[in-house]
Amino acid sequence: MLGIKGKDLTLLGVVAVLALCAPFILNPFPQDSAMAQFNAGYPDLMQRFVIFGIFAVGFNILFGLTGYLSFGHAAFLGVGSYSAVWMFKLLSMNVIPAIILSVIVAGLFALLIGFISLRRSGIYFSILTLAFAQMSFNLAYSVLTPITNGETGLQLSLDDPRVLGTSVSDTGGIPVTNLFGLEMRETTTMYFGDWAFQFSNGYYFCAVLLLVSFYISIRIFRSPFGLMLRAVKSNQTRLNYTGLNTRPYTLAAFVISGMYAGLAGGLLASMDPLAGAERMQWTASGEVVLMTILGGAGTLIGPVLGAGFIKYFENIFSKINDNVLHQWFGGLPEGLENGLVWVAEHFVGSGWHLTLGLLFMLVVTFLPGGLVEGGTRIGRLIRGKTRRADEKSAQSKPAE
Amino acid sequence: MSKLLTRRGLLKSGAVGGAGLALPTIFTASSASAFTNEPTGGTVTLGFNVPQSGPYADEGADELRAYELAVEHLNGEGDGGMLNTFSSKALGGNGIMGKKVAYVTGDTQTKSDAARASAKSMIEKDGAIMITGGSSSGVAVAVQGLCQEAGVIFMAGLTHSNDTTGKDKKANGFRHFFNAYMSAAALAPVLEKLYGSDRAAYHLTADYTWGWTQQESIQAATEALGWTTVNNVLTPLAATDFSSYIAPVLNSGADVLVLNHYGGNMVNSLTNAVQFGLREKQVNGKNFEIVVPLYSELMAKGAGQNIKGIVGSQNWDWKLSDEGTAAFVKSFGTKYGFPPSQAAQTCYAQTLLYADAVERAGSFNPCAVGEALAGFEFDGLGNGKTLYRADDHQCFKDVLVVKGAEDPQDEFHLVEIVEVTPVDQVTYDPEHPMFAGGALGECNPGA
Numbered sequence: 033m034l035g036i037k038g039k040d041l042t043l044l045g046v047v048a049v050l051a052l053c054a055p056f057i058l059n060p061f062p063q064d065s066a067m068a069q070f071n072a073g074y075p076d077l078m079q080r081f082v083i084f085g086i087f088a089v090g091f092n093i094l095f096g097l098t099g100y101l102s103f104g105h106a107a108f109l110g111v112g113s114y115s116a117v118w119m120f121k122l123l124s125m126n127v128i129p130a131i132i133l134s135v136i137v138a139g140l141f142a143l144l145i146g147f148i149s150l151r152r153s154g155i156y157f158s159i160l161t162l163a164f165a166q167m168s169f170n171l172a173y174s175v176l177t178p179i180t181n182g183e184t185g186l187q188l189s190l191d192d193p194r195v196l197g198t199s200v201s202d203t204g205g206i207p208v209t210n211l212f213g214l215e216m217r218e219t220t221t222m223y224f225g226d227w228a229f230q231f232s233n234g235y236y237f238c239a240v241l242l243l244v245s246f247y248i249s250i251r252i253f254r255s256p257f258g259l260m261l262r263a264v265k266s267n268q269t270r271l272n273y274t275g276l277n278t279r280p281y282t283l284a285a286f287v288i289s290g291m292y293a294g295l296a297g298g299l300l301a302s303m304d305p306l307a308g309a310e311r312m313q314w315t316a317s318g319e320v321v322l323m324t325i326l327g328g329a330g331t332l333i334g335p336v337l338g339a340g341f342i343k344y345f346e347n348i349f350s351k352i353n354d355n356v357l358h359q360w361f362g363g364l365p366e367g368l369e370n371g372l373v374w375v376a377e378h379f380v381g382s383g384w385h386l387t388l389g390l391l392f393m394l395v396v397t398f399l400p401g402g403l404v405e406g407g408t409r410i411g412r413l414i415r416g417k418t419r420r421a422d423e424k425s426a427q428s429k430p431a432e
Numbered sequence: 433m434s435k436l437l438t439r440r441g442l443l444k445s446g447a448v449g450g451a452g453l454a455l456p457t458i459f460t461a462s463s464a465s466a467f468t469n470e471p472t473g474g475t476v477t478l479g480f481n482v483p484q485s486g487p488y489a490d491e492g493a494d495e496l497r498a499y500e501l502a503v504e505h506l507n508g509e510g511d512g513g514m515l516n517t518f519s520s521k522a523l524g525g526n527g528i529m530g531k532k533v534a535y536v537t538g539d540t541q542t543k544s545d546a547a548r549a550s551a552k553s554m555i556e557k558d559g560a561i562m563i564t565g566g567s568s569s570g571v572a573v574a575v576q577g578l579c580q581e582a583g584v585i586f587m588a589g590l591t592h593s594n595d596t597t598g599k600d601k602k603a604n605g606f607r608h609f610f611n612a613y614m615s616a617a618a619l620a621p622v623l624e625k626l627y628g629s630d631r632a633a634y635h636l637t638a639d640y641t642w643g644w645t646q647q648e649s650i651q652a653a654t655e656a657l658g659w660t661t662v663n664n665v666l667t668p669l670a671a672t673d674f675s676s677y678i679a680p681v682l683n684s685g686a687d688v689l690v691l692n693h694y695g696g697n698m699v700n701s702l703t704n705a706v707q708f709g710l711r712e713k714q715v716n717g718k719n720f721e722i723v724v725p726l727y728s729e730l731m732a733k734g735a736g737q738n739i740k741g742i743v744g745s746q747n748w749d750w751k752l753s754d755e756g757t758a759a760f761v762k763s764f765g766t767k768y769g770f771p772p773s774q775a776a777q778t779c780y781a782q783t784l785l786y787a788d789a790v791e792r793a794g795s796f797n798p799c800a801v802g803e804a805l806a807g808f809e810f811d812g813l814g815n816g817k818t819l820y821r822a823d824d825h826q827c828f829k830d831v832l833v834v835k836g837a838e839d840p841q842d843e844f845h846l847v848e849i850v851e852v853t854p855v856d857q858v859t860y861d862p863e864h865p866m867f868a869g870g871a872l873g874e875c876n877p878g879a
Contacts, residue, residue, distance in 0.1 A: 071557065074553060074556040074557040075556055076549060076552035076553055076556050076557075077553060077557075080549070170668070173639065173668055173669070173670070174639060174666070174668060177639070182639055182640050182641075183570045183639065183640030183641070183669050184544070184569070184570040184573060184574075184595075184640055184641040185544040185545075185570060185574055187573070187574065187577055187600075188577075189599075189600075189870075190870070190871055190873065191869070200873075203874050203876070204873045204874035205580065205581070205873050205874060205876055206577075206580075206581070206873075208581065217581070219556075230556070304548060304552070304578070306544060306545070306548060306574060306577070308543065308544040308545050308570075308574075310543045310544070310545055310546075311545060347549065347550075347553055350538070350539050350550075351536060351537065351538055351550075351553065353536075353537045355500075355535075355537075381484065381537075381539070382484035382485050382489075382539050
């Protein structure tokens with residue numbers, strides 16, 4: 033089916049089910065319970081899960097297949113966001129033209145940067161991309177202020193021209209982003225006893241695009257083109273000696289993954305029409321590297337898991353404050369309570385980076401294949417040693 | 433993968449079980465409320481969105497302290513603070529409209545993106561009915577736009593750009609803090625008195641909305657005195673070393689340096705300027721002077737010795753003698769052991785003002801609250817008589833002109849008050865060119 037079969041089809045099916053049922057899966061705790069703190073099933077975060085999932089899937093096409101580590105991928109995300117917001121300002125609030133433009137612009141930008149950076153490989157390539165991204169970031173802050181609005185960020189205003197649409201909505205506000213009239217921010221809440229599940233149009237739009245991106249990524253992984261990229265990863269010198277020019281292949285991979293980043297940037301702007309230069313900062317580029325490695329570089333589903341993992345920490349752990357901690361440990365004796373809170377508060381709230389760093393360290397040390405390897409190991413444990421034959425195929429999977 | 437599958441399986445069976453039990457109540461009460469996040473239980477949730485990391489983290493920490501104090505006082509705990517001196521007596525220390533005040537906090541990281549994500553999660557997940565905070569105008573403008581779209585009230589914290597209540601003003605957004613125009617209007621007469629009316633100024637300006645409007649305001653006000661403006665150089669917000677920007681000042685013929693910088697930027701640029709010996713210099717037969725239009729105690733602490741004698745403006749200072757200030761400083765000092773900063777005062781006041789407006793409106797509906805706040809006159813919150821102007825949702829009150837103390841007795845007395853500029857002198861027309869180009873639009877209750 034769809035030109036893919038076997039495990040890949042199952043994987044796509046699993047991702048589809050996970051994406052479509054996310055509002056349920058991510059909201060396991062009743063609204064009023066103490067555990068509601070850990071619910072992640074609200075539209076903004078779910079959108080971020082899938083958007084950064086797309087970003088990481090695209091990054092993985094470059095890093096996972098060719099082994100070229102780009103440290104400047106956030107630049108394409110930023111460029112995509114700016115293009116989309118400009119489309120909203122000038123053309124219409126429909127998300128389709130905005131997303132198309134952001135993919136195209138990010139692709140062209142990637143072509144330019146890739147053309148220059150791919151003359152080198154290894155650490156020099158990483159440094160070049162990092163330099164380009166940092167340059168874009170600084171340009172957005174200074175010289176390009178008329179286009180990017182600098183530190184304030186590019187936003188919609190009431191006097192935008194918007195050729196195919198209205199500058200001001202009927203209620204006197206700024207019109208909202210939509211898909212042929214279907215408002216992106218509209219959310220239906222379904223009450224289910226003590227549970228509240230939120231279904232957002234924007235989320236499902238992103239989820240569908242994630243599935244499309246994921247499908248394309250599977251096709252690339254299984255294609256002769258993908259095989260060539262993997263050959264580049266394992267030994268580029270040997271390929272060159274056989275008389276093959278590898279650069280067109282790596283450049284194509286770079287542009288494709290840049291377009292994925294542009295798509296993610298365009299989607300971010302479609303969900304929330306604002307673009308800021310900090311999206312291009314090197315920390316943002318580093319984040320997608322973390323996502324991919326944490327989830328499992330070179331695997332199909334790994335980057336999506338990694339993106340979800342990091343965004344969950346950023347949004348859920350950063351919001352636990354000492355007040356919440358005191359509630360949790362409230363039943364303990366005063367001294368013990370204060371002691372525990374003192375220790376714990378360094379790992380939550382603004383200290384969430386610390387928790388993430390520790391987890392990242394543990395994962396990289398004990399599960400070099402990322403979360404996917406963890407999943408495989410657990411799977412093997414459950415199935416036991418009776419099916420030793422399967423082990424080999426399961427083991428080889430993360431290395432792909 | 434199997435980990436996920438079992439998890440899903442577990443949830444699925446749980447959901448099926450739940451469905452059987454909850455069948456009669458399914459699909460009920462869907463979007464029946466009249467506005468976003470209408471509080472239904474015994475509590476009402478406020479969202480405190482402050483920078484907990486990044487260049488303004490110190491300000492953010494102080495803002496959070498003030499918010500916690502305000503919540504305590506609203507719920508009738510502690511000594512009541514400025515509730516006792518507030519001219520409106522609608523609040524009774526029993527929460528807001530009888531509902532206990534709860535709060536959630538978030539980290540803006542001083543980034544528009546992160547701030548909006550954090551505010552969104554407060555609105556979508558925690559059901560916050562009001563968002564407040566912010567220590568940067570860029571962030572404040574971004575979050576204000578979000579609150580307008582989502583249909584909740586935004587009570588701005590520390591934001592000084594003209595744009596927040598100028599071209600980017602929103603019907604759902606309200607600002608208690610003063611702005612760049614007011615700083616300039618208050619500073620100009622003092623500058624004339626101290627340095628005369630024949631000066632040449634050189635501006636270094638942080639390159640974002642606040643810096644731009646700050647520089648524009650100061651330039652206009654000083655040129656009205658007869659000063660000339662030699663040059664205006666924009667500096668990136670991320671800059672930490674300003675030597676290369678200071679060196680050209682020496683030979684520019686300017687005799688005043690205006691630093692439109694805030695926080696760490698200002699600490700660094702002032703230090704660089706002093707290191708270059710600008711303050712000992714004589715230009716055009718006059719002493720070279722440095723002016724820092726927006727000041728704070730936290731910045732004075734960072735700049736140390738260099739701040740002595742430097743003139744600037746403030747929204748509020750804990751050394752004021754009115755009874756509101758006294759009450760606030762007392763309860764803040766009792767709880768935390770040191771006096772509050774101006775960021776803390778504005779955030780505390782904003783929380784009380786919001787709660788009071790809800791109480792007077794008799795509803796949490798943002799439109800009703802907005803109506804109660806617009807044109808509201810009050811006193812007793814530390815700034816003297818204050819008006820929340822209906823045209824742009826900006827507070828009008830006295831502005832302080834301050835100076836770095838020559839001989840501070842301790843680290844809490846680094847700044848001394850030179851003059852309290854009366855409100856009439858800093859009031860402007862809502863259609864003033866520096867504020868034109870925006871519109872409040874309609875209030876949005878969401879839902």
